[in-house]
Amino acid sequence: MDGCNREALARRVISTCLAMETRGINQGNAGNVSVRFGDGFLITPSGMDYARLRADDIVQVDLDGQSHDRLQPSSEWRMHRDIYTHYPAAGAVLHAHSTFATALSCLRLDIPAFHYMVAVAGGDRIRCADYALFGSQELSDNMLAALEDRRACLLGTHGMICYHDDLDRVLRLGVEIEALAKQYHFACQGGQPVLLDTQQMRAVLDRFADYGKQSGGADED
């Protein structure tokens, strides 16, 4: 694990940002990525084009919100900080304004159990957090409420956020959340999707837990 090498980890943050673009879950440079490091985390800087990022542009932030680097951290550093503080297992965080997740967030819709893969977020629905101003502590507080017992949530009239053990897994989860948002959107065009019930989703979550023991993750593949 290259977790002890700041420069190597910063390069992986950048490659994850670039992968967000190629995987179609980024809009401009609105999204941001971080990875746990030392007593805090490394995060993308505020307002810089991902394609021009260099390793020493990535900002280190302590869990008390202090940063001593040259650039300002992403304006959404509070959401990242609060995930690392509240979820000790969180190793990486991804925030995006991906099109379909954002569209559902503007409708203030949760993603219910219309498909069993909703369980990748850790429960039987992916909640949508109440709206608050970007970068505010209120937004982060709303996010924490929507994230309870989950790895992902939508952010009202804003986008989505998720966390996982590491950068590879958080990217895969972000791509999956956007795919679910897209599928739910299209399913709703044909009527009211049939939702899986609590027992059916419990069975999926149990199966994912078994997969997780084998593969180190809860993904189906």
Ligand SMILES: [Zn+2]
């Ligand atoms: Zn945002």
